[in-house]
Amino acid sequence: MLLRTSRLAVLSGLAALALAAGLNAATPTRIKSTEEMNSRAGPTINPETAPGRPLFEQHCAMCHLGGVPKAPSPNFLAMLAPDAIVSALTNGVMRQQAASLTPAEKIQVAEYLTKTPYASYQRPAPPPRCKGAAAKFDMTDIPADIGWGHDNRRFIPANIAGLAKADVPKLKLKWAFAYPAATHIRSQPTVAWGTLFVGSQDGTIYAFDPDTGCTKWTTRLSAEVRTAIVADAATKRLTFGDLLGKVHVLDALTGKEIWASRMSDHADATITGTPTLGGGLLYVPVSSLEVVQAGNPAYPCCTFRGSVVAVDPATGAEKWRAYTAGQPVPQGKTADGTPILGPSGAPVWNSPTYDAATNRVYFGSGENYSTPADDGSDAVFAVDATTGKRIWSTQLTLGDAWNVGCMMGLGSCPKEGGPDYDVAASPLLIDTGAGAKMLVIGQKSGQAWGLDPETGKVRWMTRLGHGGTQGGVHFGMSAEGSRVFVPINDMADTGDARLYDPAIRGAGLHALDAKTGNVIWQAKAKDNCEGRKFCDPGISAAVTSIPGVVFGGHLDGMLRAYDADTGAVLWQYDTTQPMPALGGQTAKGGSMSGPGAAVWKGKVFVNSGYGMYSHAPGNALMVFEVAK
Template sequence: MLGAEAILAALEAGPMQSQGEHLSEAQRRLLAEHLGSGKLRNGWDSRDWFCTDPFDANLSKSKTHAWGFSPENTRHISDAGLTAEEMPQLVLKWAFAYPGATRARSQPTVVAGVVYVGSQSGSVYALDLQSGCVYWRFDADAEVRSAISFGLDGAAGDGGGESVYFGDFSGSVYRVNARTGKLLWRAKVGDHPDVTITGSPQLHRDRLYVPLSSTEWARATDPSYACCNFRGGVVALSVTAGKQLWKTHVIPQVRQELTGDPENVRENDTYSGAPVWNTPTIDRARNLLYVGTGQSYTSPAHRNSDAVIAMDLDSGEIKWSRQLLSGDAWNLACLLPGEHVNCPEQNGPDFDIGAPPILWSDEQERELLLVGQKSGMVYALDPDLEGETVWKRKLGRGGFSGGVHWGMAADSQQLYVPIADTEYFGKYEKLPASPGLFALDPKTGMQMWFAPAGDHCLPEQRPACDPGLSAAVTSVPGAVLAGGFDGMLKAYTADTGAVIWQYDTNREFTTVSGVSARGGSIESDGPVVSEGHLLVNSGYLYGGRLPGNVLLVFGRSL
């Protein structure tokens, strides 16, 4: 089902890299063709779909664009150019195929009529918003799953002030000229062979803040591998040159006993894990950034796992940490049959904080950190009291894929919480599943409404098809947009949760290049509404979901 290109990518720069590194290049290619039941292509012909008109977008007055649509990661778009009343008029304008891909998870960024988006192959595209033609293509070293961050830097020369920034699956960060696709700098941010970048780098002032996660949780399935020593963190890079300004690991190098006695230290005895899957949240007033962390890879779980961490923007110093779940140590070896050599003693439950914290403020300018977890728990933390809990509420059963997985959204009145509660993975609690979208009062946690995801799956598509909402959601004035594991994209009214528009992306599409592409599960990244258009990726063959390789762009019907 994967196809030869996707299998080769997994062996060379993806989750199967540790297995592929023992093979020669020729062996990897032969294996990919054998398992993928087809020949590898030596490239693709793009002559018919490059733009004929020159790139003439006025980028000079554009604001900074990023994954969360604001430094606070609210995922609310106030100037979408598309009202809730206009949502029912949406029709598909064009579709774009990612050649050879089986998943599409780089959230598109729209700037002055240009769409910037990455892909599984590592290609980053600049597309025309109106037609879908390609202005330029840049090839990174590995898959680009992060959103593309856009920003201006007046100090940069040779037209480099209009730049896009992104990370790839091998732990490299790039700055590319937004107008030409020319590489301005490339920086390697990891000091571990399994480091990767899943959360999108956050651009703030003259720095780029890059979260560090890893694939070591999967490498642990190899019984000969001495698991584990990766430690999650954040790296700050200078915008102009990509120079590392600081790197902070959320787990210290050498561990102390749980008593905290500084004299009781065992040499070379380290904690591991606590990856940072999400985009850093910027708190300009307090000069802090916030990230959520994942589980530990080894027992005992470190106190900074499954936690919200506050770091100083200038130095990277950890100012405070608030753990939301203790004792969570897990890696993929725990799912193997038979002897679990590298499975930690605590064995789960793998309840990461995969979604970035939202820095939210009300009319009285009281600020809260709103945090969702794969356990199905949602929290409001006080940033002035080192993350002390203001309220918490359990909305879902939780599991490997959420609970809350990739991203909530918040406007001035409500917090919108997608719950996955998938049937595909194991259950940790004997509770009914609650896949769907919740609206909460951010000040109290009180439920305002709940919209069930609904079941749109055909029997023959199960278990890959599932009604859960795992992808990040997006808020616009009067409406909330969410995509599901089943490929359904829906617009809900913000006041009641009623569905005002929906579109089934789980099907075949004819794309602007003339080739066929397929939609599937909507996962990881969320919908984007900009300049009167709605954009979403569809397809996610990972964790047993529905494969696909298409970017869909909707606009108002004439």
């Protein structure tokens, strides 16, 4: 099923300049390098002059620039911790290839890739280990099937949340943790068996005591923990995905790894959406950062295809794979003479939604990375949960092929030129009464959609913002009953020379009726950035609801609790302020994006810091509870 959607909310190039003059708006900017989108904390190294550059080119480039499948590209290696790279070269998977390098040269390679002086990378002492009763797991606190990985509606019932609406204004910071050497945190906290589980940028998974912040165990893996930690009550296991596209399964009580498996052979594959448990299988969404590679006009773009992979949760053995985009084949050359391969892309950024009643899995896709745009991009899919066979697909935006070359005005930009309207958030399957259901979709176009889950037919569409490259719905909606809470990002300047109509900017939180798409209320966010770099008022992070309350973290670092009935702000906290943290450290948040809040027994757990893609860095895990 194909559906054409409007692009009138966004203009680029000369049209944008003309409209800017007419609206008396600021002229949109265009980045010259992807490095302009990164916000770093601490000293950096110039990769052009770094002594590790010729070492990488001589010893590593042949494999990591596409010569060997599964060898992570420099885009991924740049996001690893420096000591993780040195460890891999010394004692890990790359020790044989790096055997001829001296210890100093291995450090130089790590510095070149991460742009971080090794001497400045200081890991503080770990949090204190729990003793006595705090070290024990509460086996009566059995995790419910809620949140990413189980139920994408992100609603926490009263018996688990333990937080009344009337008490929300009394929330105070209980304790904070400063993630070591972190600028962003993209792992959703999970509470199970009386323990707070969360991952970090350097690949460490923490099992915290929720009351004191001491740790029951910690386990460090090789790459950033990218998703929610999914707790399985039946097996007492934790499941999550990492930056390098691996799924990991750990013993929840010891932190010992049971199995790990990479979900794609593509060098740029990653896992952004949380793997979902259901029907005896684990459904893993596969996305990629090959879209960034096209920022190099000499890169032959592109060969990645988005997919959902079903694996055995006990072993990781693949059962089926459902692709989104077609098979890439040569499509000519760019004006620079670089080969074009397509169709490609259509990554799956979101956590799949499993429906036991119909034995179906629903998920959405992003844009194609290269010409030609096909019917697999910006689409919603329904597949058989047992076989992966496609039942239906509905494309919400036609002709969307886009990559980072478009931001920079390069010849690697596909002729379609975007508009980059991913279906980035998970589909929500909502009961609308009398046995009827609606599949509610949020899109980066700034639109929310209601689809018939049986056929994929569009029942309604509601525009909530102008959308764009960093606009519309990003990481996740929430629902209480038939009310759906839709966060809208809608950055005003996305660094790609596009101008967005401020009259329909929707940055903030919106409530819709799932049956009709009618707006119940809108709470647009005030812009308090006052010119601060990497500051925007919108909501990119997933939102979380409890009875009567919606928690939303904003890109300006404000964490707010909204009245679910009216949209009024009940409570707010500025996470960008310095906070005393465990071990005598100082935690400081930044932009809030990716994961949202977790609520358990009267406590609210949330991360702050997203130092990438033109957002502000931070390193804070915060725990709030009602002041006593």
